[in-house]
Amino acid sequence: MLKRLxxxxxxxxxxxxxxxxxxxxGYGMGDEAMLQRLxxxxxxxxxxxxxxxxxxxxxxxxSGWTPPGAWLVKGPVWxxxxxxxxxxxxxxxxxxxxxxxxxxxDAASW
Amino acid sequence: MSLIHELTKLPGxxxxxxxxxxxxxxxxEGHLSEEMARMASIMCRSTTMALHMQVDMLTQLGKDCxxxxxxxxxxxxxxYTVVVRANYFCFIDNSANNLNAIVKYINEHVDTQTGELV
Amino acid sequence: xxxxxxxxxxxxxxxxxxxxxxGELVKSNIKDEQKINDDILxxxxxxxVANGAIATMQARGWEKVTDMTGFYPIxxxxxxxxxxxxxxxxxxxxxxxxxxxxxDKAYAVLEG
Numbered sequence: 267m268l269k270r271l272x273x274x275x276x277x278x279x280x281x282x283x284x285x286x287x288x289x290x291x292g293y294g295m296g297d298e299a300m301l302q303r304l305x306x307x308x309x310x311x312x313x314x315x316x317x318x319x320x321x322x323x324x325x326x327x328x329s330g331w332t333p334p335g336a337w338l339v340k341g342p343v344w345x346x347x348x349x350x351x352x353x354x355x356x357x358x359x360x361x362x363x364x365x366x367x368x369x370x371x372d373a374a375s376w
Numbered sequence: 377m378s379l380i381h382e383l384t385k386l387p388g389x390x391x392x393x394x395x396x397x398x399x400x401x402x403x404x405e406g407h408l409s410e411e412m413a414r415m416a417s418i419m420c421r422s423t424t425m426a427l428h429m430q431v432d433m434l435t436q437l438g439k440d441c442x443x444x445x446x447x448x449x450x451x452x453x454x455x456y457t458v459v460v461r462a463n464y465f466c467f468i469d470n471s472a473n474n475l476n477a478i479v480k481y482i483n484e485h486v487d488t489q490t491g492e493l494v
Numbered sequence: 495x496x497x498x499x500x501x502x503x504x505x506x507x508x509x510x511x512x513x514x515x516x517g518e519l520v521k522s523n524i525k526d527e528q529k530i531n532d533d534i535l536x537x538x539x540x541x542x543v544a545n546g547a548i549a550t551m552q553a554r555g556w557e558k559v560t561d562m563t564g565f566y567p568i569x570x571x572x573x574x575x576x577x578x579x580x581x582x583x584x585x586x587x588x589x590x591x592x593x594x595x596x597x598d599k600a601y602a603v604l605e606g
Binding site: 427430431442443447451488 | 538549563573
Binding site for chain 2: 310
């Protein structure tokens with residue numbers, strides 16, 4: 267399923283990571299060490315977003331924010347998208363975010 | 377006596393506490409309500425996690441900058457300061473002018489962090 | 495504007511710096527470029543700005559929920575590392591060896 271996601275236009279790398287941040291499976295640009303770093307980053311960033319979302323819910327008393335479903339960080343050319351224990355690096359010149367988020371959703375529920 | 381109890385005896389310390397990295401427990405003493413202490417635990421834990429991530433990334437991106445593994449952090453507002461080392465937090469009244477002594481006490485009584493948030 | 499020369503006179507100071515709202519390094523004064531360089535400082539400034547922003551969000555929320563005011567606006571942030579501590583106030587900061595850290599003095603000097 268990860269390989270199918272990688273086959274989407276604009277997807278440059280895709281990883282699945284364990285709950286402790288270690289790489290389970292990864293494909294795409296860069297060597298194994300690069301994919302491991304991507305997995306670690308995604309794991310840490312997921313926790314960061316979770317922590318901030320918890321605080322938003324705590325301060326606003328507004329439900330519906332936690333647990334966060336997915337996150338994405340968008341630059342001018344690249345984006346990093348995460349959902350569940352999956353993360354992918356995307357070239358925005360070649361694809362749209364909707365397609366990628368749907369692809370991640372499909373891969374996560376596979 | 378527990379570190380938390382000893383911390384609350386230092387001049388300027390309004391409250392001190394500890395939280396579990398897993399986020400399911402906290403313990404505190406001092407002038408905070410139970411709900412405030414719970415929120416403080418959530419906030420301190422979240423910032424500690426974020427900081428560890430950032431320091432790890434900093435180390436990976438540059439050469440070792442002397443800050444890894446992160447030992448703690450401190451944030452200061454107009455009237456109050458929060459100091460955190462490992463899973464201990466301390467709320468401080470700035471008017472006591474005792475920040476150095478409080479940080480020194482925490483540093484001396486909380487083990488050096490290895491980077492594992494357990 | 496921060497007086498980096500003055501900041502560097504703090505005991506144990508390894509580098510003094512100034513950064514923009516978004517964390518880019520604007521100015522630096524480094525004691526030993528073998529240990530610290532502008533690239534590291536730039537990243538460190540971004541870390542400080544990121545945590546300042548998180549702390550500002552927390553202070554805002556905390557004050558609204560508890561009515562305990564005195565945190566907002568956040569002025570300073572410090573990271574106590576393994577060997578060195580970075581102390582930041584507004585847009586300037588200093589890196590000090592852990593054994594020499596004097597927070598009160600550092601904040602006073604950074605305040606200008």
